[in-house]
Amino acid sequence: MPRPFYILLAILALGAPQARAQRTEIARGIVYHDRNGNGRRDPGEPGLRDVRVSNQRVIVRTDRSGRYELPVTENTVLFVIKPKNWATVVDADGVARGYYIHNPRGTNKLRYGGVPPTGPLPASIDFALRPNRESRRFRFLLFGDTQPRDQKEIDYIAHDIVDQLIGFPAAFGVTLGDIVFNDLSLFPSLKRTLGAIGLPWFYVLGNHDTDQDVKGDELSTETFRRHFGPAYYSFDYGEVHFVVLDNILWKGPGYSGGLGPEQMEWLTNDLALVPPKQPVFLFMHIPLESTAERDRILALLQGRRTTFSASAHTHTQSHRFIGEAQGWHGSEPHHHLISGTVCGSWWSGAPDERGIPHATMSDGTPNGYSVVNVDGSRYTIDYYAASRPSSYQxxxxxxxxxxxxxxxxxxxxxxxxxxxxxxxxxxxxxxxxxxxxxxxxxxxxxxxxxxxxxxxxxxxxxxxxxxxxxxxxxxxxxxxxxxxxxxxxxxxxxxxxxxxxxxxxxxxxx
Missing domain, CATH: 2.60.40.10 (Immunoglobulins)
Incomplete structure (x- = not known):
């Protein structure tokens, strides 16, 4: 079992005010080798040691038997931080399921359903991993705002983007927020559409993906959680440590760019366990320059060999190089990509022969997506205009x-x-x-x-x-x-x- 002082520190990290307001329990479980790939722990499937597990505040490592313990309150998401050369269970739409939501009373009275009551804390919350050989050379897809208003615009995505990518040889895909355009009932259809590409898919929360019938930030990600899991998390693939951030602070109404103290604490703990020579890639929705904790995030990245971050949100495309004037003191400027979007200018403009608007963005960039090619600590980025040949640059x-x-x-x-x-x-x-x-x-x-x-x-x-x-x-x-x-x-x-x-x-x- 993890050492008792880790649990004590974890409980303290939840904060005294929150501890008084909500009941704190200890969650226990095992991270195990899912030998038959069924997502359930069967006899003879061993635990995996030294795997990181988090409660969105602190991070512990499993012991030699694969066991962990973490404190949880009445609304906590536990998740495994996928290690290199292992994969979590994914559902039929490619969404990773290496998490557990603990919310005994639920939030299903929200307009778009929130999280249904999960009941009492299970005796053991186990996470399945299966071996997955990962090369130092791989590539992944980056989708800026897909942001459909309705099923018709999901069909635009299907025929303008997805059709040409089915079977694309990549490790995974990432949607950089604004998955939909306020109507969260479209989450299932959008997931199925992107799932047709046939890749594991990771989702970033955008300002149009929040539960906007709540007054503050605390419950604004409930429906997102039900469909996609935690709003911030991390995983390793190949040589790279990937971090997904939730930098939407919902103020009901309105929002600003920021992480908040709890997520900032988690990010500090997460990166403290990442060796300085390991590349770190961050994904977020609002650009880094408009995130309240920008300077603190950059400070956590200082001294690392390779760092890169990507956002979307502006419906334009831009490469930013953050240097000394912005508080960065690395040997090379930090590279931040503001990605062009799948929906372009929100599916505006004249339709083509298929009935799909050209959706050119306001800076003249066609709607499309990026492919990031990784080779150890090095990377390149390609931009592909929707339904155009790769030579159209x-x-x-x-x-x-x-x-x-x-x-x-x-x-x-x-x-x-x-x-x-x-x-x-x-x-x-x-x-x-x-x-x-x-x-x-x-x-x-x-x-x-x-x-x-x-x-x-x-x-x-x-x-x-x-x-x-x-x-x-x-x-x-x-x-x-x-x-x-x-x-x-x-x-x-x-x-x-x-x-x-x-x-x-x-x-x-x-």
């Missing part, structure tokens, strides 16, 4: 036709969807010389033309697009003097990982 804005005498005064604008301040971009016309394009922070011209159509005498069908925002991945250059004829503009970019991509556009000169 940029849009190029230039005049359709221009007079020869005006060509040298015309600009070309390139939107490199996954571009960053570390990208280099060049342009040439025909077989001419390569010339550098300069980064500009402005609005995407192609997107602005779409907005102009909405105010024309013949506006396109579909929900109106949001107003254009300033893009962080635009480059511009002046055309050279050109003679009459058809010319090909080529834009070449090298990304932060050293990879090169090209895009083309033809131009008529008269």
């Amino acid at each position: 940029m849009s190029i804005a230039a005049p359709e036709e221009i007079e020869a005498r005006a060509s040298a005064s015309a600009d070309v604008q390139a939107n490199i969807f996954a571009g960053s301040s570390r990208s280099t971009v060049q342009m040439r016309v025909g077989d001419g010389p390569w010339t550098p394009m300069e980064p500009v922070v402005t609005q995407d011209r192609t997107y602005m033309s779409l907005k102009e159509l909405e105010t024309s005498s013949t506006p396109p069908p579909g929900r109106r697009l949001p107003n254009a925002s300033k893009s962080t991945h635009l480059w511009a250059a002046r055309l050279p003097a050109l003679g009459p004829g058809l010319h090909t503009i080529t834009v070449r970019t090298t990304d932060m990982f050293g990879r090169t991509f090209e895009g083309h556009r033809v131009l008529r000169v008269r």
Whole structure:
């Protein structure tokens, strides 16, 4: 059994005020090798030692027999922190089930059902693990806000994104919050749709995934818990330690970005058990820069060999490099990805031949998803536009036709969807010389033309697009003097990982 002083410390960690308000009990159980994969402990299935288990505040390790003890109150989620080369049970939709909700009275009077009463604390809360060989080289999917309003928009997700990913060779997928758009009754259908991809899937809580009929943050994740488990947790895969954070502080009504003291305590305890050389990847919904505990989170990551974090929420795409000016003192800036979203601009814009809106985001990025490729402590990121070939990495804005005498005064604008301040971009016309394009922070011209159509005498069908925002991945250059004829503009970019991509556009000169 774990040493008694661990339990004493764990009880103290729950805090005196909470201890007076709620009854505290001791949960006991075993983490075991599920040899036959049925999710139940059968005779002869041994316990697993040194596996971490948490009650969302403190973390203990199992003893040599696989046993653990943790204090629980009347609303606690216990979960196993999946170790490398092991897998938890997943359900038919790919959702990991390595957790247990203890809520004797339940919260099922909430609008979307909350958590049903779980009854008395079981005598033993056991967690099944099965061997899962994990390479240091793997990849995973990142989905920014899926955020459907109704079943029709879930069908958009199915045909614009999921159809092309069924059977995709990845280790798992992650949805970075705003799983739905306030209607939590859509959770089951959305889970089934993403489950069709055939991967284990991890979910981050978004501000549109909360129980909004409660006045404060404490019960705002109840329905999410019923469908997906704890709102914050961690797991190991390959060489990487992954942390999922809940940085939505619901204020009923409204919200802000933050973790709160209990989760911050858990995160401190979690990372204290992670060796400094092990890469740490964080997932959250609201960008790190808008999270109240940003500086404290960064302090916990200081001194680690490789760190990376990803969010969504803004319905734009941006790579942020957090350095000394923001309180980061690592040898390299901390890389934070604000991911483009599956629903793009909330399924706005004219529909295509399938009836699916183009959903271009306000910074000119097409809706889509990312693939993160991991090799030990190194990684690369690819962005894929929905229903487009993988080669579609940029849009190029230039005049359709221009007079020869005006060509040298015309600009070309390139939107490199996954571009960053570390990208280099060049342009040439025909077989001419390569010339550098300069980064500009402005609005995407192609997107602005779409907005102009909405105010024309013949506006396109579909929900109106949001107003254009300033893009962080635009480059511009002046055309050279050109003679009459058809010319090909080529834009070449090298990304932060050293990879090169090209895009083309033809131009008529008269």
